[in-house]
Amino acid sequence: MKIGVLQLNPVVGDIDGNAAKIVAAYRRATALGADLCMTPEMALTGYPPRDLLLYARFVERVGERALALARELADGPPLLLGAVEPNPGTGKQVFNCALWCEAGAIRKSVRKTLLPTYDVFDEARYFEPAPEGNERANIVEFNGRTLAVSICEDAWNDKDYWDARTYSRDPLEEAAAFGPDAILNLSASPLFLGKQRLREDMLGAVARKYGVPMVYANQTGGNDDLVFEGRSCAFGPDGRLVARAAGFTEDVLLVDLDDFSANAVADDDFAPEAETWRALVLGTRDYVRKSGFSTALVGLSGGIDSAVTACVAAEALGPENVTCVLMPSPYSSRGSVDDSLALAENLGVETLTLPIEPIMRSFETTLAEPFAGLAPDTTEENIQSRIRGNLLMALSNKRGSLLLTTGNKSELAVGYCTIYGDMSGGFAVISDVDKSSVFRLARWYNEHVGPNIPEPIITKPPSAELRPNQKDQDSLPDYAVLDAILALHVEHHKSRREIIAEGFDEPTVNRILDLVRFAEFKRRQAAPGIKLTPRSFGTGWRMPLACRRDL
Template sequence: MRIALLQTDPTVGDLPGNAALIAEGVRAAAAQGADLCLTPELALLGYPPRDLLLVPSFVQAAEARLTELARELAALPPVLVGTAWPTPGAPGRPLYNGAALLRAGRVQTRFPKTLLPTYDVFDEDRYFEPGPGPGCFELDGRRVAVTICEDLWNDSQFWEQRRYPGDPMGAVATLGADVVVNLSASPFTLGKQQVRQKMLGHLAAKYRVPVLYANQVGGADDLVFAGRSMAFGPDGALLARARAFEPDLLVVDLGAGGAPPAPGRVEADDFAPESEAWRALVLGTRDYARKCGFTRVLLGLSGGIDSALTAAVAAAALGPDNVLGVLMPSPWSSPGSVDDSLALGRSLGIETMTLPIAPLMAAFDAALAPAFAGAAPDVTEENIQARIRGNLLMALSNKRRALLLTTGNKSELAVGYCTIYGDMSGGLAVISDVPKTLVFRLCRWLNASQGREVIPAPIITKPPSAELRPGQKDEDSLPPYDVLDPILEGLVERRQSPDEVAARGFDPAQVRRVAALVAGAEFKRRQAAPGLKITDRAFGTGWRMPLASRLRT
């Protein structure tokens, strides 16, 4: 038996386009002798469809497209398609999430998902009713058990603490399955792939059955999917692994007549955090722009390391010819910052433009002079500079019909070291889930991996500064980033209290101040552009903190 894993990059809501990707994959798999094809989770609708699932006409259109797809593929191998369909009118949620088996020109049977995640970015209990458990079907004398994504993530021997009382894989053992397949849309986060491989290998060995996993690839709003579809033999060994961060077709030979599965293609990969983060950011930026209808992007170049990394990601994602870097020097901008920005533009091969903001600053000062009479200059004037720049960038975005990328990192967003309607203006916050220390590591890694200074050395070595007043440095307002980032990791990703973070050796007063900054900046994050999630806890759809709250955690 040969099973093909169709690692597709669907677009949410694009039923014709997603069906075409599936059909194309099935035809290619048939040419390679596949007996069964497997798509990712909800591949027909695109994952995650979110509240599109609450629109009855969308669900009806998906059902109609599924029926058309079954007819179109009638003469080809059967295919398990990830989709959603209405429940039969019983009490509960209105839909099932699962797999539909298309065979011989019709939808032969359906397999609903059992475990519905509601943590982090997931909210499946909002839409779906859980299925009763895994099901099987016969193919060429073998029993194929069908599971959907989370159904594999609850083994009591692998996880110290399980999220659900039941384990669908335990039920698979009673079904006499000869192979387990899993339709998945498991988002990327740094380091998750190694855990995923260990878990799937553990399950295959525990139940002495091959486990095949088809994962989505591509960007979907704030989420990035790395693909890396895989197959494991009954001994738990990795048989095959598809490419990372790009669509692929992986055909796995499970053998015939009692023969063991044949080792397949295992794509080389790099699990270093810098390599993974870079590829995720490039793919997420490319797909966000493409799926939102943009072919060009622009961003402000300050001469700092954050805008440099964002520009490098943009150039890799959309091509240098489609990126505009805008310099907006003020009287406080150092000559080095201007020179470094121009050098970066030449290194990346992108277009640059210079729009000095001193005349606009003077105009604002004059207009506000009567209202500000008797008040000393403070952060207000600094914010005006940021908002002038934001206005210029948005004007260029409108005029050029280009997506504006914001350049703030996770450390800044966490503590509110950013300006609403200023440097936060834009349509995509590319590095908003990249801590400042990782920004530095990524730039050094990029230069080393390319064998040249993609990011000019002065940008990496200069002290970070917003340059909104003479001699300003980030450390005037914040702890050093090599101190701030571990504190933020404890508060944000580990969900620790300030006392728990301080117990790890940090100054308690400093930790409490950072915790207060994180809580006080919630209103800014609520108005930020969507950002690409690459860590276990990002300030995106999985972050649901209240705005009006007195608790400081």
């Protein structure tokens, strides 16, 4: 039996558009000889639809379109469709489900059992878990085969692999009692760097444990702050990887449950910089286009952050759809301006140059009386940043272009950024890439994509150039130290005491963690950005604002 895995890039909420994608991929798979097709989790709605699920009419529309889809495909093999359906009983109003569509009807609904509530997931807010008691609820009989159907998290609770259990139930263990011939898993599993290796190791271990093939369908594309890498895959009964779809793009993968001799594993690159680049490009492209924009703006400073952001934008949208704006001040070095122009020329993007000195002078004149007797400080520096933010937002409004912000994770973590200034914009491309990783990514990009970033941008000491001879390290620790401490605190949940015990200087640790706490109000107002790490400053970061936290 051949299974067509439909790796799709849905648009959240676009029920009709997603249905059209499903039909096109289904037709392609059946033309290749698929006896059964399966989509990713919630392919009809896109994942995650979040509070759209609170609207009964939205859920009704999904049901209506699912039935219409089943009827449209009545002349072909069955489709296992990721969708949602109303809960007619008590509890939450909606089930996350896989609908078995066959012969013009919805023959069965398999409901998701395990509802994640960690990191970016909040499924218990919306869904009722599959009820207990119906032992064959996730079993489908087809063509003489017994198929165990599961949805994403349902496959992530194997006590032998994790040496523990997060949930009290294990849907695959329950299904194993019926001797399935294969396990099918519909997923919308978002990326963090290195996750696919973990995913394949875990799914392979599950297939080996039960001695049956396992087929995994994953969503691809960017939805808000999440990127889904695709890389749908299949494993033989010995746990060996036998098939993998392409990464970061739509694909159709054909898996023959009776023949695992063919090598259908797509080539891939799992290096952190390669994954980061592909995720940034896909996430930016989808956020811009799914939000209804076709062009983007980037403020180009001559620094490495804006350079990398411009490279991502040009790759994601095409250089003809990107405008880079230079806004030199009296403190901008000639080298920064020349490097910015060289980068833009290398990328083939439009540039605008808008000097801000005249506007700075008007601020000085207007504020001369209330500032009388007060020494210049970061106030004047922030004014420069806010002038630039205003100019960029004016261009964004006038041109209908999305402004991409250029701040990195290190700056966002400690508040080394200006709210309503350089934080202005609609999408924060590298906000989950720390400064050390930005440097590595720039070098990787020049080697593997094109030598477009001028070498001085990579080698010169980072500076905001808001005062004479300013350097980032005047205000911050060395980035290698800063990033190591931030990773321990933000991504690994380590406290001050635990970080100091790892050998870091106590005053430095205290200062950095205090900055993280004080910058919370800025992050709450920041533009969304692409999640790349197990814990970004996105929907998975839920720190209180008005609090006293001693971590």
